[in-house]
Amino acid sequence: MADQVVKALVFDVFGTVVDWRTSVAAEVDALAAKKGWTLDGVEFAMRWRSLYAPSMRPVRRGEAPYRRLDDLHRESLRTVLQEYEVSLGDDELEHLNKVWHRLHPWPDSVPGLTRLKKKFILATMSNGNVSLMVNMAKFAGLPWDTILGSEPARNYKPEPVVYLTGADWLGLDPSQILMTAAHNSDLQAARDLGFKTAFILRPTEYGPNQHKDNEAESDWDYITNSMEELADKLGA
Amino acid sequence: MADQVVKALVFDVFGTVVDWRTSVAAEVDALAAKKGWTLDGVEFAMRWRSLYAPSMRPVRRGEAPYRRLDDLHRESLRTVLQEYEVSLGDDELEHLNKVWHRLHPWPDSVPGLTRLKKKFILATMSNGNVSLMVNMAKFAGLPWDTILGSEPARNYKPEPVVYLTGADWLGLDPSQILMTAAHNSDLQAARDLGFKTAFILRPTEYGPNQHKDNEAESDWDYITNSMEELADKLGA
Numbered sequence: 001m002a003d004q005v006v007k008a009l010v011f012d013v014f015g016t017v018v019d020w021r022t023s024v025a026a027e028v029d030a031l032a033a034k035k036g037w038t039l040d041g042v043e044f045a046m047r048w049r050s051l052y053a054p055s056m057r058p059v060r061r062g063e064a065p066y067r068r069l070d071d072l073h074r075e076s077l078r079t080v081l082q083e084y085e086v087s088l089g090d091d092e093l094e095h096l097n098k099v100w101h102r103l104h105p106w107p108d109s110v111p112g113l114t115r116l117k118k119k120f121i122l123a124t125m126s127n128g129n130v131s132l133m134v135n136m137a138k139f140a141g142l143p144w145d146t147i148l149g150s151e152p153a154r155n156y157k158p159e160p161v162v163y164l165t166g167a168d169w170l171g172l173d174p175s176q177i178l179m180t181a182a183h184n185s186d187l188q189a190a191r192d193l194g195f196k197t198a199f200i201l202r203p204t205e206y207g208p209n210q211h212k213d214n215e216a217e218s219d220w221d222y223i224t225n226s227m228e229e230l231a232d233k234l235g236a
Numbered sequence: 237m238a239d240q241v242v243k244a245l246v247f248d249v250f251g252t253v254v255d256w257r258t259s260v261a262a263e264v265d266a267l268a269a270k271k272g273w274t275l276d277g278v279e280f281a282m283r284w285r286s287l288y289a290p291s292m293r294p295v296r297r298g299e300a301p302y303r304r305l306d307d308l309h310r311e312s313l314r315t316v317l318q319e320y321e322v323s324l325g326d327d328e329l330e331h332l333n334k335v336w337h338r339l340h341p342w343p344d345s346v347p348g349l350t351r352l353k354k355k356f357i358l359a360t361m362s363n364g365n366v367s368l369m370v371n372m373a374k375f376a377g378l379p380w381d382t383i384l385g386s387e388p389a390r391n392y393k394p395e396p397v398v399y400l401t402g403a404d405w406l407g408l409d410p411s412q413i414l415m416t417a418a419h420n421s422d423l424q425a426a427r428d429l430g431f432k433t434a435f436i437l438r439p440t441e442y443g444p445n446q447h448k449d450n451e452a453e454s455d456w457d458y459i460t461n462s463m464e465e466l467a468d469k470l471g472a
Contacts, residue, residue, distance in 0.1 A: 070407070121370055121371075121374060123370075129405075129407075130382060130405040130406065130407075131405065131406050131407030131408075133382075134357055134359075134381050134382050134406065135357075135407075137381060138357060138381065144381070144382070145370050145373060145374065145380070146366060146369075146370050146380070146382050146383040147382040147383075151405060152388065169365075169366040169367065169387060170366065170367050170370065171306070171365075171366075171367030171371075172367075
């Protein structure tokens, strides 16, 4: 594979571009206050998110057909609500489920992406479905050129087909694409397929006591602390 | 189907948003001058485009597997070059084939889309493949939120699956989506599926003597002369 100039950047989104933890927690806390529930929004968010990887596993293993993340999120949300012994009407549940469409970016994300967009194609490479990613982009001002990732491939990262479908649709060799993520495992999966890699440290994605992805665990092509630092390093 | 408020606009692109005829002709004329060919760039462009609909037909009829438009364009280009009794090296042919990635917008397209983007989700609903649409957007400054259309559905308009896959990926009912095109047949196909419709008159898409799509042939929801007029009518 020729070592070619980077033409496109593709991004993990949850945790790398947006702060899902405090965004979900804030909406849950507001809802709890309205409903008179006694619960902690951050804990609720963390529990909900903890069901994310298990919910995708049957699809990745080929044991279940593809279902979009909105649907997996809804199933996990029902589980968490039951655990907390609280309930919501259908419309309220649907609205809360779509909190993942309303996540706030890290402070450096929009300024950094806006600079990077002038020089590169920018696309998502997320497990979020297309409408989730599009609505989030409108909400948060994320300047994607297009949405790639799980729904086009009908599978979930880190399955190779997700990354490779994205490269194929961009008409690029993986060596022309820089996969950007705050998660070492995501970068390793992409590197194994020939993608360039950029790590962005997000030391509070899981809160103040985060015990994974606190450092780059390999010699990724770029290792940075923010989207703006990545733009600096790429001359954007 | 509920008559709901429009949330997203999806666009035909060739002819509706960009002026393929003069864009292709200009590059062909420049190449002809360089090569010493005696030919007319506009005629060449028109002949190349005339092979567009026939090239998609076997896919639409299910007689051939999906191939992306770049590949159909390349096959048609080889035919046209043979007809003109001229030839190109592989790299030159590939570069000329990608002239469809470098089409110039009509003067009102970028200002109109920029206004519309503040109020609506904007996506392509074109037969162009994803990389063609992404590269054209970078070249022409088209502010799409995402690329939909033929490649996600692995088929070509006016097959219903192309429009319906787009609606499904946006998580919207067709009645929440405004299909925008300069071609009456495209709007009819979308209306038949429940989409809202907007006609933009492009009276010189095929040159000064254009003899089709010179007027709205049905009572489309919006009938306009430019993207900016559409933005006016939608309060964007």
